[in-house]
Amino acid sequence: VRFEGTAHRYGRDVDTDVIIPARYLNTSDPVELAKHCMEDLDAEFVGKVASGDILVADENFGCGSSREHAPISIKAAGISVIIAKSFARIFYRNAINTGLPIMESVEAADGIRDGDRVAVDADAGTITNVTTGQTWQAQAFPPFIKGIIEKGGLIEVAKEKVAR
Amino acid sequence: MPRPMTITEKILAAHAGLDEVEPGQLIECDLDLVLANDVTAPIAIREFAKTGATRVWDPERVALVPDHYTPNKDIKSAEQAKLMREFARAQGISHYWEIGCMGVEHALLPEQGVVVPGDLIIGADSHTCTYGALGAFATGVGSTDAAVGMATGQAWFKVPASIRFDITGAFGPWVSGKDLILEIIGMIGVDGALYQAMEFTGDTIDRLGMDDRFTICNMAIEAGGKSGIIAFDQRTRDYVESRAERAWKVHHSDSDAEYARVIEIDATTIEPTVAFPHLPSNTRPVSEARDVRVDQVVIGSCTNGRIEDMRIAASVLKGRRAHRDVRLIVIPATQEVWRQSMAEGLFDVFIDAGAAVSTPTCGPCLGGHMGILAAGERALATTNRNFVGRMGDPTSEVYLASPAVAAATAVAGHIASPDDLD
Numbered sequence: 001v002r003f004e005g006t007a008h009r010y011g012r013d014v015d016t017d018v019i020i021p022a023r024y025l026n027t028s029d030p031v032e033l034a035k036h037c038m039e040d041l042d043a044e045f046v047g048k049v050a051s052g053d054i055l056v057a058d059e060n061f062g063c064g065s066s067r068e069h070a071p072i073s074i075k076a077a078g079i080s081v082i083i084a085k086s087f088a089r090i091f092y093r094n095a096i097n098t099g100l101p102i103m104e105s106v107e108a109a110d111g112i113r114d115g116d117r118v119a120v121d122a123d124a125g126t127i128t129n130v131t132t133g134q135t136w137q138a139q140a141f142p143p144f145i146k147g148i149i150e151k152g153g154l155i156e157v158a159k160e161k162v163a164r
Numbered sequence: 165m166p167r168p169m170t171i172t173e174k175i176l177a178a179h180a181g182l183d184e185v186e187p188g189q190l191i192e193c194d195l196d197l198v199l200a201n202d203v204t205a206p207i208a209i210r211e212f213a214k215t216g217a218t219r220v221w222d223p224e225r226v227a228l229v230p231d232h233y234t235p236n237k238d239i240k241s242a243e244q245a246k247l248m249r250e251f252a253r254a255q256g257i258s259h260y261w262e263i264g265c266m267g268v269e270h271a272l273l274p275e276q277g278v279v280v281p282g283d284l285i286i287g288a289d290s291h292t293c294t295y296g297a298l299g300a301f302a303t304g305v306g307s308t309d310a311a312v313g314m315a316t317g318q319a320w321f322k323v324p325a326s327i328r329f330d331i332t333g334a335f336g337p338w339v340s341g342k343d344l345i346l347e348i349i350g351m352i353g354v355d356g357a358l359y360q361a362m363e364f365t366g367d368t369i370d371r372l373g374m375d376d377r378f379t380i381c382n383m384a385i386e387a388g389g390k391s392g393i394i395a396f397d398q399r400t401r402d403y404v405e406s407r408a409e410r411a412w413k414v415h416h417s418d419s420d421a422e423y424a425r426v427i428e429i430d431a432t433t434i435e436p437t438v439a440f441p442h443l444p445s446n447t448r449p450v451s452e453a454r455d456v457r458v459d460q461v462v463i464g465s466c467t468n469g470r471i472e473d474m475r476i477a478a479s480v481l482k483g484r485r486a487h488r489d490v491r492l493i494v495i496p497a498t499q500e501v502w503r504q505s506m507a508e509g510l511f512d513v514f515i516d517a518g519a520a521v522s523t524p525t526c527g528p529c530l531g532g533h534m535g536i537l538a539a540g541e542r543a544l545a546t547t548n549r550n551f552v553g554r555m556g557d558p559t560s561e562v563y564l565a566s567p568a569v570a571a572a573t574a575v576a577g578h579i580a581s582p583d584d585l586d
Contacts (some may be wrong), residue, residue: 017549064551090306162316
């Protein structure tokens with residue numbers, strides 16, 4: 001799978017409360033949630049994201065609450081993939097489980113500025129800054145997690161188990 | 165002979181049917197309990213249906229607690245609570261608590277004996293790590309993990325490395341488990357224990373009561389931890405003996421188990437501590453925070469809404485009144501805490517102090533209801549997070565502290581320790 005889009009660059013410790021504030025958690029409708037994505041960190045986020053764009057951040061992306069509304073709202077807002085130096089562990093699980101592509105790379109996060117054009121090959125794990133011409137290799141997923149990603153998320157894995 | 169293991173590795177190995185596990189290993193485990201609440205269950209129920217399952221794997225091993233936006237704050241919240249209630253009824257789920265019995269989930273489940281030592285628990289709420297105080301492995305997950313857990317009784321885990329915190333010495337006046345865990349988060353940062361288990365040991369921990377231990381394990385997630393854990397001892401036994409609805413199992417770390425880090429902490433040096441906006445790691449001693457005036461004080465939550473918290477707050481508030489510019493909100497975390505507080509006359513103290521005493525709810529902690537902040541307002545709360553917009557308007561601020569500091573702050577009108585009051 002390949003993605004290409006404009007990078008939206010944020011810092012460290014982006015928490016799930018700013019990704020989707022709790023005042024909007026009285027619904028789980030992705031379209032409703034997407035309207036408020038990143039609202040408390042960057043009120044202009046929803047307006048400037050084009051479908052396929054890429055979110056880039058520093059360490060500990062998605063820390064805090066376990067709300068799956070966070071990856072749901074990011075995906076529904078049009079983001080194709082998140083590149084970060086590291087992810088908070090519940091967000092990491094939630095992204096894998098729900099089929100939101102994520103990639104870990106300190107070098108790529110350091111080498112991408114807000115507004116750069118970025119291309120990602122999720123299968124090969126490569127990240128290219130089209131604007132500067134640099135390419136990086138993201139951290140590989142363990143085979144077990146890769147299996148979940150390739151099936152399209154944890155529900156698809158569970159379907160086979162439930163059917164047995 | 166299996167390799168020497170930590171308590172966390174032993175619990176995970178036992179639930180994976182393995183003699184031994186090591187950090188980094190990916191394993192599939194049998195679960196003892198799956199938890200969700202009125203915010204996370206609606207998505208979990210939707211995803212559960214997508215797995216093709218029609219019945220939960222065990223209706224006695226699923227806990228559903230309507231505690232976040234309840235008693236329902238608006239129509240949308242009522243719809244979410246209704247969806248969960250109807251699922252609980254249709255599935256014959258025994259661990260569902262209606263309003264009137266309901267409490268804040270992480271205070272309620274240990275109190276009701278639904279979680280026991282040696283358990284492996286996942287919960288679609290990040291503060292599920294609270295149950296580690298019982299000597300269990302408990303971790304927060306998202307709704308999809310909870311859905312698959314409900315359908316299959318299993319979940320996948322990466323075995324975490326452990327950090328051991330050896331805490332020794334006696335607490336000074338007005339220092340509590342909350343100050344200790346804030347100190348630790350301030351020391352290692354909000355991702356200082358990322359993907360790792362936090363194991364708390366030492367004579368300081370040995371002397372602490374269960375309520376302080378729950379507070380400490382509750383905030384492991386605020387350091388990025390996968391779990392927090394305190395091994396079973398006589399205090400744990402005294403707590404669970406009259407409550408546990410199932411047999412429990414005791415695990416201890418081997419003396420030669422391997423740790424990613426061992427951090428020694430001298431408890432005698434810890435002062436009453438406050439986390440400033442907008443991260444729980446942004447800690448300072450109360451003595452350096454006295455110039456911060458507050459509009460609201462909240463005492464409650466899964467972190468500090470238990471009976472000891474109510475007693476400490478009342479001991480500070482007795483014979484005093486909240487500052488006229490401060491709105492004081494007290495929220496006992498469960499009906500049992502409520503009844504006990506009432507029986508001990510604590511509510512008289514709170515009401516005489518000018519406090520609003522609420523029925524159990526997560527409410528203001530996550531900016532749900534029952535104490536939302538306006539633009540620019542400041543609250544000091546005994547809760548667990550102070551992120552941007554956490555309790556209301558994105559320009560409002562939350563300061564985190566213990567019940568003693570919260571009560572003193574309510575009286576003083578600015579951040580204060582009980583010793584600062586006349």
